[in-house]
Amino acid sequence: MSRLPAQPTRAILGWPLALALLSVAGLIVGLTGDGVRNFAACLLAGLPLAVLVRSWLRAKRASAPNPGGTPRS
Numbered sequence: 383m384s385r386l387p388a389q390p391t392r393a394i395l396g397w398p399l400a401l402a403l404l405s406v407a408g409l410i411v412g413l414t415g416d417g418v419r420n421f422a423a424c425l426l427a428g429l430p431l432a433v434l435v436r437s438w439l440r441a442k443r444a445s446a447p448n449p450g451g452t453p454r455s
Contacts, residue, residue, distance in 0.1 A: 401430045 408426025411419050 401433060405430050 404426050408423045408429070411426065412423030415423070
């Protein structure tokens with residue numbers, strides 16, 4: 383069994399930390415404003431869900447059988 387090369391902490395935790403900060407920012411903006419700020423809050427707070435769905439769909443597509451036998455791009 384081969385080991386994966388070590389990665390710096392920033393590479394491992396960068397995206398999850400960025401999503402968490404954007405989500406918290408969306409919650410704060412939603413509590414402190416009206417109008418356009420509420421729209422921005424919905425986008426920021428929903429960003430982790432959008433990333434999760436996108437990743438799930440990409441993984442599902444990558445693991446789906448390929449009946450034609452041609453490689454996927």
